[in-house]
Amino acid sequence: MEKTYMLEIAGTTRHLPIIPITEKLSIASFVILGDTELVTAVAPLLAAKLPEVDVVITAEAKGIPLIHEVSRVLKMKKYYVARKSTKPYMQTPLINEVESITTQKKQVLCLDGADASEIAGKRVAIIDDVISTGKSLQAIEDLVIQAGGIVVARAAILAEGEAAERSDIVFLQELPLFSHEIE
Numbered sequence: 001m002e003k004t005y006m007l008e009i010a011g012t013t014r015h016l017p018i019i020p021i022t023e024k025l026s027i028a029s030f031v032i033l034g035d036t037e038l039v040t041a042v043a044p045l046l047a048a049k050l051p052e053v054d055v056v057i058t059a060e061a062k063g064i065p066l067i068h069e070v071s072r073v074l075k076m077k078k079y080y081v082a083r084k085s086t087k088p089y090m091q092t093p094l095i096n097e098v099e100s101i102t103t104q105k106k107q108v109l110c111l112d113g114a115d116a117s118e119i120a121g122k123r124v125a126i127i128d129d130v131i132s133t134g135k136s137l138q139a140i141e142d143l144v145i146q147a148g149g150i151v152v153a154r155a156a157i158l159a160e161g162e163a164a165e166r167s168d169i170v171f172l173q174e175l176p177l178f179s180h181e182i183e
């Protein structure tokens with residue numbers, strides 16, 4: 001039988017499949033893409049933890065449904081998304097490298113130059129579904145700084161593993177990592 005981790009959050013319950021990502025480590029796979037019920041339940045709780053901010057930003061892909069709902073709750077007309085590839089329609093994009101606990105290889109993270117100019121001088125909250133190693137968060141933060149924005153909040157639904165010990169992020173719940181012996 002598939003091993004799962006039961007996550008109870010904001011009145012919803014999800015059985016997350018436990019997936020090996022290395023010989024020694026497994027993660028509970030938390031995929032909010034398509035999960036309208038969970039996203040609408042957690043977004044107001046996360047929004048309530050934010051200080052006053054002017055703009056919110058995330059990285060594609062799983063942060064997008066969350067930031068959409070958070071921006072709606074905050075009555076913002078717009079939110080910003082750092083993409084994982086450049087597109088022909090971007091104007092002089094700012095580009096960083098990024099890796100995360102799940103990708104384990106270098107990817108790029110890009111911010112459209114038009115979005116970067118709008119972020120300049122603004123108080124920015126970085127929003128993501130999960131913060132684990134913090135590398136994705138850092139890559140977004142670097143882009144915001146390059147754009148001239150001021151990061152005033154770093155927020156996620158879940159803080160995974162050691163991220164739960166960070167005092168510079170806000171989150172709703174911890175998510176454990178699962179270490180295992182090589183069989």
Ligand SMILES: O=P(O)(O)OC[C@H]1O[C@H](OP(=O)(O)OP(=O)(O)O)[C@H](O)[C@@H]1O
Pocket residue numbers: 059060061062063099100101102103128129130131132133134135136137
């Ligand atoms: O703190 P970190 O170790 O960087 O891990 C957290 C990041 O990893 C996941 O994204 P993923 O890389 O799986 O990309 P996706 O959203 O495009 O699926 C998650 O959505 C965070 O953005």
